[in-house]
Structure formats: structure tokens, C-alpha cells
Amino acid sequence: MTTSRPPSQSDALRALGNARVRVVQLSTASRVADAIREQVSEGLFRPGSKLPEEAIGEVLGVSRNTVREAFVELTGDRLLVREPNRGVFVAVPDSAAVVDIYRARRILEIGAVKGGGSTDLVAAVRGAVDEGMAARARGDVIAVGTANQHFHRSLVGLGGSTRLDRLMRQMLAEMRLVFHAGNLDQLFHQGYLDDNEKLCRLLESGDFDSAADALGPYLDRSEAEVLQAISPARQAAPN
Amino acid sequence: MTTSRPPSQSDALRALGNARVRVVQLSTASRVADAIREQVSEGLFRPGSKLPEEAIGEVLGVSRNTVREAFVELTGDRLLVREPNRGVFVAVPDSAAVVDIYRARRILEIGAVKGGGSTDLVAAVRGAVDEGMAARARGDVIAVGTANQHFHRSLVGLGGSTRLDRLMRQMLAEMRLVFHAGNLDQLFHQGYLDDNEKLCRLLESGDFDSAADALGPYLDRSEAEVLQAISPARQAAPN
């Protein structure tokens, strides 16, 4: 407001630079955390395996101190667990964790759905459903599982709270750990695609209560399947 | 079961030592985080104030690396915010944060209440209500606020999920920040004590649906009061 000088290219470049500095800039520790999160989520770091801080730092070209900061962040997400004086390990969620997570999911997902949501939030649900359908159509089992997680994230998204969104993201990351630990790589996500479609239709028609009512049995079935899948063979994954 | 030798004192001491090592032992970083959390929660570190890592480390007798690890933990809790290359500051939750938190609280508290809970979980609610009544009786305004937070935590506790419990704890810590930032130190918690009593009665009578129905307007009123209290004077608290 103080000058009428038209914006020059150098102004624009400087603005871009400032934006980069302010937006893109994550701390090294956070970028390390993201890298580890990725490997854990993809199952390359198996549940129960140890993450030696020196080795991690060497591979990523960062110091041990930085790795330790990343570990603190990931421990807060429950992806890693710290055993005092022994190191950090990829978490191995047990059935108690699964029960705990599903109790939380029932409250979060049902509560968010019952409250309804703006049309763009419902559109996000539709996007996740279509993503799953497309993945099934081309036989991409992994992508079906990913899309299914996006679906449930979008349900919580209806609640319009970033804090709930974050918790849901964390819990779904934990669920991936459960799948990896049980060697049951998102096998049975397929069976929920049609339910997802029905739920989405109800949301699009504005019948949030019916959608919420349908979610209870949906999650009960899902929990039961997961528990049944991990209960028999609980093989440890040393190193 | 392998030996009939009676437990000696040295056995007991060793067991105590092991218990200490395994249970009590928090990392120095976690203890530093707890110490900072305490100060922030009590309002001694004001919202917006800067926490220089060197000074903190000096006061607590730990190195800067340890302080940085604690900062990572507290940033994850949203109690501190990191401004790249400028340092960490005590968070100053704005009205958007308040709205976000109340959206989450409505879903969490109402969902947990609607699901009911075991008698001991309901007993915890009763304990929090009585705690508030006792605090009011002896005119301890601060304790009334604390008891009120315990009450809402115990409501979420009905959900039986440690993950929801943790999120609720974090959000209530954020709310304390809101109170401290607005210089409205839990002044108006008193006005909710009687509602808490009524809600508790409904829970004890097993009428979870009525309790859940009453909770919506309760939280609406609470959110409105907080927003109204912080909207006029949003004074910054530099250094």
C-alpha cells in the first residue's frame, strides 16, 4: 500500500523464495522421520525390527542426534517403541492395540459421519471410493488397501477437525503395521469396497444417520477379521 | 517356582531396583519434556514466549541436544510450535484452534458417553464431579478448573481407548493455553459444576443417551463462552 511500483520479476522470484523458505522447509529431523515412516509403512522395516541409530544416520547421511530427534517424533506416533538402553524398534501392535484402535475408530468415524459434512468433504469420500474401484478393476491389491484407508480417513474428515484427522492417520499407520506383522498384506480390503460404495451413496443422499448406523456392524466385522487373522500365528520378527 | 528359598532383603532391593529401572526410568528428554509441560500448564511459561534451548538446558542441567528432543515431543503435543531458524515458542491457540478442538470434543465426548462404560469408569466420572464440588466448597477456583478437566477426561475415558484418552489430554492441555493466553484463568468453570452433576446422575442411572443428548448444548455453550472471551482482546505476549 505504500508504493505504486508494479511488481517486477525479481519481486516475484523473491516472493517465491520466501515462500519456499517458509513452507517447504522441514527440519532435517522431520525429513528423516518421514523417510523412516515411509519405510515402515511400506513394510520394508518389518515390525519388531531394530533400528540402530548409527546405521540409520549413516544411510541417510545425518548425525545420530538428528536420528534421535526423528525417533522421538515417531515414538509419539506409536510407530516405534523405545526400550530403554536397548534401542528403538518398529512397533508390533498386539490384539489389545487393535481393540483399542477399533474402539477409537467407532467413536471417531461414526461420530463424524453422524454430524454430516460439507459437500466437498463428501466429495472426498466419493474420491476415495472411486479410487478403490479403479484399483480393484486393474487388480492392484495394494492400491485397494490404500484406497480403503483413504476412505476411512475421509469419513473422519467429515468431522472437520484437524486433530481428529491426525489421530486417524496415526491409527491407520498402526493398522498397516498390524497387517505387515501378520503377513496379511491388505488381502481382505476387497470385501469392503461394495460397503464403501453403499455408505458413500447414503452420505451423498444426505442420510447421515443411516450411514452412521451401518458403520457399526461394518467396523465390528472388520475388527473381528483382523483379530482372527492375527490370533493364531503371532510369529515374532527378530532383527 | 524353581526354588523354595525365602525372599531375602537383597532380593527385594534388587526387584525394586529392576522395577525402578524398567518402570520409573524415563529418558532425560522425557523428564525435561514433563518439566516444561508442567510450567506451560501452570502458566509460568506464558503463551507466545520463547524457549531458548540453551537457557532451558542450563536451568535444568541438561545439554541442548536433550532439550531439543524434549521440544520434538512437546511440539507433537501442540504445546510448543517451532518457527524454523527462530526457535520454539509456547503455542498461542487462536479461535480456529478452539473451534477445531470443540469439533473434536463433541465427537469424542458424546461418542464415548453414548457407548456407556463399565461401572468403574462411571465411578471415575463421579470422582471428578465430587472433586469439583469439594473445590468449590473451599473456594479454590484453580482446583475447580482442574476438576472440570478431569470430568471431561473421565467422560472420554468411558470410551475405553487409550488413544482417545491421550488425544483428550493433549487437547485439554491446549485449552489451558487458551485460558492463560486470554488471562481468563478458569474463571467460568464454576458455572458447569451443576451440569456435571446432572450428567453424572444420568450416567449412574444408565441413561447414556440422555447424557449424550445433554452434552451437545453443554459443549456449544462452553465453546461460545471461550470464543467470546478470547475474541475482543487478543493481546500478544512477546518474550
Added chain:
DNA sequence: GCATATTTGTCCGTATGTATA
């Protein structure tokens, strides 16, 4: 069961870049 090697937990010094007076 013991001696050794490895790794964690913690601290310190320092170089570099960024922000601010």
C-alpha cells in the same frame, strides 16, 4: 559365569546459516 564388544544415553565443541538490533 565372565570378559569383551557393541550400542545407547548424554554431553560438549563447533561450523554454518538465518534473523534481528
Added chain:
DNA sequence: CTATACATACGGACAAATATG
């Protein structure tokens, strides 16, 4: 615009705990 202060990140050090042979 320079100077100062500080955050960021690195590397090295060492004691203590743990794992290993």
C-alpha cells in the same frame, strides 16, 4: 549494512547398559 545472537546440524567423546562369544 554490519554485527551480533541464535538455531540448526554435525562430529567426537565417554560412561553405562546391554549383547555376545
